Amino acid sequence: MTEPFGARLRRATDERGPLCVGIDPHASLLAEWGLDDTVEGLERFSRTVVEAVADRVAVLKPQSAFFERFGSRGIAVLERSVEAARAAGALVVMDAKRGDIGSTMAAYAESFLHKDAPLFSDALTVSPYLGYGSLKPAVDTARENGAGLFVLALTSNPEGSEVQHALRADGRSIGATMLAHLAAENAGEEPLGSFGAVVGATLGDLSSYDLAINGPLLAPGIGAQGATPADLPRVFGAAVRNVLPNVSRGVLRHGPEVGALRASAERFAEEIRAAVAPA
Structure with a gap:
């Protein structure tokens, strides 16, 4: 049986x-x-990023949409990129933000979370806004294949607040409800559950939310969006140990030089490690 994503991510x-x-x-x-x-430019770009950092960073996160726009040839580049990244030792989180119901959600799960799928990734970003229960096919497929999910909970885009901060009849926000569901999925898992949340690093003080979900917190916003590694303890508080900060343009703008990409990624990794280390 494949080791669960949470354990592999912690290591x-x-x-x-x-x-x-x-x-x-x-x-x-x-x-x-x-x-x-072009597809050729896409392939050169992706191959360069993988060559530069896949053997030294914990996670790579390809954004599926930028490959899909080139049709089948773009998807083929994505397949090769995922395979090469995992072969170099990086975990791959597919950023596809899939969300649907029933057999359609099951098909999305088979596409990205089944170990025999061409696009198999260690984890997948998903949207729960057809109801958290709509994610059950993805949760089940992830468990069966040692994969994980990152559920959109408190995103950094301004529009997200109209859904994620909306209050239920019980007075709890939708975002907080998603965090509670994830905590239940991860209960008892050691050293870390496999079902994480997407929580923006640019959101400021989140002390009113219970981020102790025993799972990873994928945190976009470091670098070009304005957040810094030093902000992480203030934003995430006691949950900072489980934060996985995402940096995209902050690293990628140093390309196409492999050495510059590596140096930027290593600098961010060290700054983040220092920021989240126990006092």
């Missing part, structure tokens, strides 16, 4: 530092690298 972050580097081949970023906005 990877202990060994390599708690850093997730995004693979986000925006058209503008391809241009900054001197690459054409």
Whole structure:
């Protein structure tokens, strides 16, 4: 049986530092690298990022949409990138934010979370806003294959608040409800549960939320969005040990030089490690 994602993630972050580097081949970023906005440019970009950091960072997070826009050839690049990243020792979180019901959610889960799927990833980002119960096919498939999920809970985009901060009849916010569901999924898991939340690093003081879900907290916003590693203890409090900060443009803007990409990723990893280390 495959070791659960949570255990593998804890070991990877202990060994390599708690850093997730995004693979986000925006058209503008391809241009900054001197690459054409083509499948060939996409492949060169992705291959370079994997070569630079997959053997030294804990997690890589490709954004599926930037590959999907090139159709089947783009998906083929994504498949090769996932395979190469995992072969180099990085865990892969597929950022696809899938969310649906019944057989459709099951099909999404089979696509990304089944160990025999071409796009098998160690974890998948999912949206719970058809109701947390709609994620059950993904939860079940993840458990069966040693994979994990990152559920959108408290995202950093301003529009997210109209859903995530809305109050239920019991007075609890939707975001807090999602965190409570995840805590239940992870109950009793050691050293870390496999079902995490996406919680923005730019949100400021989150002390009114119970972030102790015994699972990872994927935290976008470090770097280009304005948050810094030093902000993490203030934002996440006692849960900071389980935070997996995501940095995308802050690292990627140093490409296409492999050495510069590596140096940037290593610098972020060390700054984050220092920020979250026990006092």
